[in-house]
Every structure is written in structure tokens, then in C-alpha cells.
Amino acid sequence: MKVLQLIDSLNAGGAERMAVEYANELVMHIDESFLCATREEGLLKETIQSEVSYLFLEKRRKVDFTAIRRILRFVSDNGITVIHAHSSSFFLATIVKIFKPKTILIWHDHYGENEMLKARKYKVLKFCSYYFDGVISVNEKLKQWAIQNLKCKKVVFLNNFASKNDTTRATVSLKGPEDFRIVCLANIRVQKDHLNLLAAFKLVQEKHKEVSLHLLGEIHKDAYYTSLVSFIEENNLNHVYFYDSQNGVLDLLKICDLGVLASKSEGLPVALLEYGMANLPAVCTDVGQCKEVLNDFGLLVPNNNATALFEAILNYIEDPEKRNKDALNFSKHICKFYTFEGVLDQLIELYKGNKQ
Known part of the structure; x- marks a missing residue:
């Protein structure tokens, strides 16, 4: 064959x-x-x-x-x-x-x-x-x-x-403070709803100023990207970083603390599987196959709801025991069923x- x-x-x-x-x-x-x-x-x-x-x-x-x-x-x-x-x-x-x-x-x-x-x-x-x-x-x-x-x-x-055999290495370093890193692995386009994520992150920063947000995904210098940059500037958000597309993603995920997807719509997002492979706890919106992938080992929120997204992120920031437990169980789940x-x-x- x-x-x-x-x-x-x-x-x-x-x-x-x-x-x-x-x-x-x-x-x-x-x-x-x-x-x-x-x-x-x-x-x-x-x-x-x-x-x-x-x-x-x-x-x-x-x-x-x-x-x-x-x-x-x-x-x-x-x-x-x-x-x-x-x-x-x-x-x-x-x-x-x-x-x-x-x-x-x-x-x-x-x-x-x-x-x-x-x-x-x-x-x-x-x-x-x-x-x-x-x-x-x-x-x-x-x-x-x-x-x-x-x-x-x-x-x-x-x-x-998710591949267990990714041998590519990261060629960039994550910026900003190392206290608590949130990562979103998604190309910068409307469907992925980074704007909703930024609105939630604004609420996070009101409580935890040193938390950082790392946006890994292909950037098109279009109106949507411009709207994200404008939101960041108008709301004086700190520690938000764009990286464009990268290889060696697993390397980068492993030094983060939480994986997030804020999408309006999904099929079965590979990013969510990669969070599991990297032993990251995950917060994502209830779209596509995300609920089945998380299987009670992460936090699911409605799409287009910045308050619910903020509360889920805050839950993991302030409860390290739950964060570590969910990360371990989610990783085992992905390695067992999504290979x-x-x-x-x-x-x-x-x-x-x-x-x-």
C-alpha cells in the first residue's frame, strides 16, 4: 500500500x-x-x-x-x-x-x-x-x-x-514574566475569537498583574489583527505577546501553565490535543468536539462569554492543586485515546x- x-x-x-x-x-x-x-x-x-x-x-x-x-x-x-x-x-x-x-x-x-x-x-x-x-x-x-x-x-x-514523536525544537523564547503563563495555540482569525480571550484576560489582570498571555498562531496583518492590537492598547493590557506560527510548539507549551481556546467554532482542535501532550490543564469553549476531548479533565465554558472564560482561568490560577490534578488526568486521557x-x-x- x-x-x-x-x-x-x-x-x-x-x-x-x-x-x-x-x-x-x-x-x-x-x-x-x-x-x-x-x-x-x-x-x-x-x-x-x-x-x-x-x-x-x-x-x-x-x-x-x-x-x-x-x-x-x-x-x-x-x-x-x-x-x-x-x-x-x-x-x-x-x-x-x-x-x-x-x-x-x-x-x-x-x-x-x-x-x-x-x-x-x-x-x-x-x-x-x-x-x-x-x-x-x-x-x-x-x-x-x-x-x-x-x-x-x-x-x-x-x-x-497528537504526535508523540515531535522532535522539532523551538527557535523562540517566551517573553515577559514567568509567574503564570497562559498560552493560546490558534491562528489569528475571527473564528478563534482572540478578542473574547483578551476581554477575559483584562479581567484576569485586574486581579493578577503578572500573569502573561502568549498567542501562538499565524498572523495576517488584517482588520481582525488590527482590532486585537487596538483592544490591547485601549485597555492598557500588559504582558500580551504575539509569536506568529512556530515549530517546536511542544517545547513552548511545556513551559506554560495553562492552555486556552476561546473559539466561536471548532471541529476537533489539534491545539487541545497538544495541550494534553504537554501536560497542560485546559480551558476551552464548548464547541465542536471539545467537550468530548476534555472529558471532565478541564474546564468548558460557553463561547462568546468573556466572564465565564475569566472565571475558569481564575479558577486554575488560584487553585494549583486542581490545576495539577486536571493536567495529569488530561494528559493521560489524551495519550490513551488521541494517538x-x-x-x-x-x-x-x-x-x-x-x-x-
Whole structure:
């Protein structure tokens, strides 16, 4: 079995991280593992294991005939039997399937805006789903959506997982006081609701001035980022630091005291799994699969509620015994249920392409 993971970019997002992790983890379990970034490289390229055969396609447009010829040749030359397409890469994968119908095509749905599924545009996706041999959904809500709206009959829910084998090292140091570090691992965009987190942090600082907030995630110098900077300045917040995307995330998480996600919507956030791997207690909003991931080993709050978020953060700051107990239990929970070994058997069965 030779499997190609297909992803549009290698920027540090959840879907991108999972595409790389699948390629890396499969090395020991199949004949050969491949990874193709179709449009853009990025920070995660450094995390691809040397045993993974890698292709950067340099796709320039929606239908790029040069890119199509290159990937068809790559699939043929390497005898690839399975294409595992992540997120929006399904369109190119479908074109390959049309030209090479014996190739097994699996589509992996990482859609993060679970609270707004009714507004999801999927006309092209629905057409392409005729060609899918299987669909992987990252939570139960997405699984039910796929069953109801797509033409592929084989739909499974597989947990995202956190890698135990991340050997990349951090190249930045955390700034500010070391008294109590809160970290939020999320790209800077509206869905992740950093503005709500900053509003909660403002309340935290009124009680604990030396607590610091560390925002790890890709920065776009857009209106949303500008609104965050303005909020920080207008409210005279201290010890708030932006770091952009980083490798060696586990190194950085391990020197923090609390992991937070304030998202308006999620699928199954990889960041939450990484908090567990780093032995961090976690506070997150009750969206997507977060409740199932935390499983009573962290604090869950309503989304878009700065007061509730503040109270949960304060709980962990002022109760170190609970903080340490929850961190230990959460870490054990993640290591037991959210590892690659937990999805491997079902994944291989899906790759075999047996029809239901």
C-alpha cells in the first residue's frame, strides 16, 4: 500500500498539521508514505520526516493543467494506490481519480465552523463526492452532515491525534514574566475569537498583574489583527505577546501553565490535543468536539462569554492543586485515546477501499 497525503499548504493550521502527521506516522505501517503540498509550502515542511517522499506541486489556479500533469505523473511513477485528500484539496484529488479510477480516494473533512454548517457551500464538494471511496470526519456532527449531504456512502469519524514523536525544537523564547503563563495555540482569525480571550484576560489582570498571555498562531496583518492590537492598547493590557506560527510548539507549551481556546467554532482542535501532550490543564469553549476531548479533565465554558472564560482561568490560577490534578488526568486521557495507534486499524480498512 502506497498512500499520498494531499493538502493545499504547509502553513501551521490544524488540517495541515494532521496531513503531515498522517504522512509521518504511516511510514512504519505501509509500503511507502507520500505528501504533496499543492499550492504553498510553509513552516510545517520542516517537520516532514526524511522517510516521507515529498512533492511541492506549485499549483497556480483552480484548474492548472501543468499541475494536473505533474501529479498524474507522480502518482503513476510511484505506484500510489491511495490518495488521502485533506480539506479543499478534494477537487484536485477528484481529477486524479477520474484519470486513474483504480486509485482509492479518501476525503478528510476538517471543517472548523461546525456551529455554522447550514451556511456551508458544498455544491462542488457534493459533485466530487461521487468519486470518493470514503470520507473521514473529525467529529460526529461532521459525520452526520456528510451522510446527509454527500454521495459517498462510507463515512467514518476518526479522532484527530497528537504526535508523540515531535522532535522539532523551538527557535523562540517566551517573553515577559514567568509567574503564570497562559498560552493560546490558534491562528489569528475571527473564528478563534482572540478578542473574547483578551476581554477575559483584562479581567484576569485586574486581579493578577503578572500573569502573561502568549498567542501562538499565524498572523495576517488584517482588520481582525488590527482590532486585537487596538483592544490591547485601549485597555492598557500588559504582558500580551504575539509569536506568529512556530515549530517546536511542544517545547513552548511545556513551559506554560495553562492552555486556552476561546473559539466561536471548532471541529476537533489539534491545539487541545497538544495541550494534553504537554501536560497542560485546559480551558476551552464548548464547541465542536471539545467537550468530548476534555472529558471532565478541564474546564468548558460557553463561547462568546468573556466572564465565564475569566472565571475558569481564575479558577486554575488560584487553585494549583486542581490545576495539577486536571493536567495529569488530561494528559493521560489524551495519550490513551488521541494517538495514531487509536485510529490506525480503521484507517487501513478505509484505505483498502472495500465497499459497504
